[in-house]
Amino acid sequence: MGRTGFTRRALLGTAGAGLLAGAGAGVAVAYARTGGVDEPAGGALGSARVPFHGEHQAGILEPQQARVQLAAFDLVDGLGRDGLRSLFQRWSKAAERLTAGEPAEEFDNQVALDAGPCSLTLTVGVGTPLFDKAGLADRRPAALDPLPAFPGDALDAARSDGDLFVQIGADDALVAVHALRVLQRLAAGAASLRWQSAGFARTPGATARPMTGRNLMGQIDGTNNPRPGEDGFAAKVFCAPGGDRPDWLAGGSYLVFRRIRMLLDHWEALPVDRQERVIGRRKADGAPLGAPAGAGEHTPVDLAAQGPDGALAIPADAHIRVAAPAANGGAAMLRRGFSYHDGPAADGSPDAGLLFLAFQADPRNGFTPVQRKLSRGDGLSRFLRHEASGLYAVLPGVPAGGYLGQQLVDG
Ligand SMILES: C=CC1=C(C)c2cc3[nH]c(cc4nc(cc5[nH]c(cc1n2)c(C)c5CCC(=O)O)C(CCC(=O)O)=C4C)c(C)c3C=C
Numbered sequence: 001m002g003r004t005g006f007t008r009r010a011l012l013g014t015a016g017a018g019l020l021a022g023a024g025a026g027v028a029v030a031y032a033r034t035g036g037v038d039e040p041a042g043g044a045l046g047s048a049r050v051p052f053h054g055e056h057q058a059g060i061l062e063p064q065q066a067r068v069q070l071a072a073f074d075l076v077d078g079l080g081r082d083g084l085r086s087l088f089q090r091w092s093k094a095a096e097r098l099t100a101g102e103p104a105e106e107f108d109n110q111v112a113l114d115a116g117p118c119s120l121t122l123t124v125g126v127g128t129p130l131f132d133k134a135g136l137a138d139r140r141p142a143a144l145d146p147l148p149a150f151p152g153d154a155l156d157a158a159r160s161d162g163d164l165f166v167q168i169g170a171d172d173a174l175v176a177v178h179a180l181r182v183l184q185r186l187a188a189g190a191a192s193l194r195w196q197s198a199g200f201a202r203t204p205g206a207t208a209r210p211m212t213g214r215n216l217m218g219q220i221d222g223t224n225n226p227r228p229g230e231d232g233f234a235a236k237v238f239c240a241p242g243g244d245r246p247d248w249l250a251g252g253s254y255l256v257f258r259r260i261r262m263l264l265d266h267w268e269a270l271p272v273d274r275q276e277r278v279i280g281r282r283k284a285d286g287a288p289l290g291a292p293a294g295a296g297e298h299t300p301v302d303l304a305a306q307g308p309d310g311a312l313a314i315p316a317d318a319h320i321r322v323a324a325p326a327a328n329g330g331a332a333m334l335r336r337g338f339s340y341h342d343g344p345a346a347d348g349s350p351d352a353g354l355l356f357l358a359f360q361a362d363p364r365n366g367f368t369p370v371q372r373k374l375s376r377g378d379g380l381s382r383f384l385r386h387e388a389s390g391l392y393a394v395l396p397g398v399p400a401g402g403y404l405g406q407q408l409v410d411g
């Protein structure tokens with residue numbers, strides 16, 4: 001099949017087309033991949049396509065792709081609102097073509113010419129400094145005030161923040177790198193690359209059955225995420241106007257990025273039963289500690305459960321106890337992190353960890369209270385170091401005929 005011959009029907013078949021009727025198309029396409037739908041042999045991974053247009057940007061609700069490129073850009077001085085609009089238009093046009101498996105019209109270096117879209121998604125956010133620089137100071141949401149400093153932070157400014165942020169996910173590394181390169185070249189004269197980080201998650205099909213992926217500490221990570229379709233899901237993840245929430249961000253979200261180094265030499269020296277007590281879940285199957293025999297990853301957590309000695313089965317400083325919405329006034333977020341491994345650091349220890357990404361309706365009652373609590377009382381924090389950080393307003397989705405950020409620059 002030629003590169004432009006990939007079609008959604010070819011990907012989804014009858015079962016997938018049924019899914020499309022009941023959900024956002026992008027979500028349906030991606031969930032078809034992990035939801036037990038029989039996939040055609042050969043090329044299915046490449047032909048999987050997530051539409052660029054929709055109420056929300058793609059790359060939030062879809063299962064994580066195998067590869068991610070994260071990047072931040074800084075606007076050139078004096079770009080202004082018109083320059084920003086023009087950049088958003090160029091990026092939107094390219095994103096629409098690339099996610100459909102078409103070469104970009106401009107600056108396509110042909111690197112991904114043989115590949116299909118591979119579930120490519122491009123998700124764009126704006127950082128606090130952009131508003132002043134682009135003459136949009138009156139549109140800056142209060143929720144975009146910089147995150148507070150947390151105890152233990154060791155943040156590198158050069159790998160943090162930025163005026164614009166992009167998350168580029170794909171099931172093929174070359175497809176993701178290619179898309180970033182196109183965006184970078186389209187930004188020439190308007191914005192320059194500030195930092196870039198590459199990450200990975202499990203490749204679809206790598207396990208015998210679809211299951212939540214593991215991080216570099218070996219834990220099943222992402223189990224207790226809010227799920228699309230659950231009561232109150234949209235209110236936890238997406239912005240709605242009202243109060244100090246601006247109209248232009250309706251359907252958007254806030255993204256907290258943290259580059260969190262894992263101190264793997266220390267972690268791996270800990271026996272598995274102690275590792276499990278640090279998190280509060282079994283390592284092998286992700287079941288909560290203290291759960292009855294036969295429990296699994298999705299068995300509800302009982303924070304009051306006791307062991308045979310009468311002590312709490314999930315220790316007082318276990319990560320899932322300290323991070324739980326119940327312990328944080330209901331604070332919730334959709335975590336969609338990727339692992340990274342950039343080889344040995346100067347001291348020989350692995351420069352590896354988690355590119356933590358969490359989407360939420362408002363960081364002031366999402367990430368911030370939870371991280372404040374974790375930084376003081378989480379047993380896991382002894383094995384982590386937060387090395388970079390960013391907070392971005394994720395632009396609303398783009399309707400057909402529109403472009404990214406239109407509500408912000410034109411509204
Ligand atoms: C401020 C928010 C959070 C940070 C930072 C964070 C870092 C972090 N977490 C893990 C591993 C796991 N986290 C798990 C659950 C979990 N984590 C957070 C928040 C942050 N984690 C929440 C809100 C939850 C859910 C709590 C609950 O309601 O049960 C788990 C358990 C499985 C799961 O539910 O995903 C693991 C494992 C690492 C390794 C890490 C930093 C590198």
Ligand SMILES: [Fe+2]
Binds near residue numbers: 319323
């Ligand atoms: Fe966590």
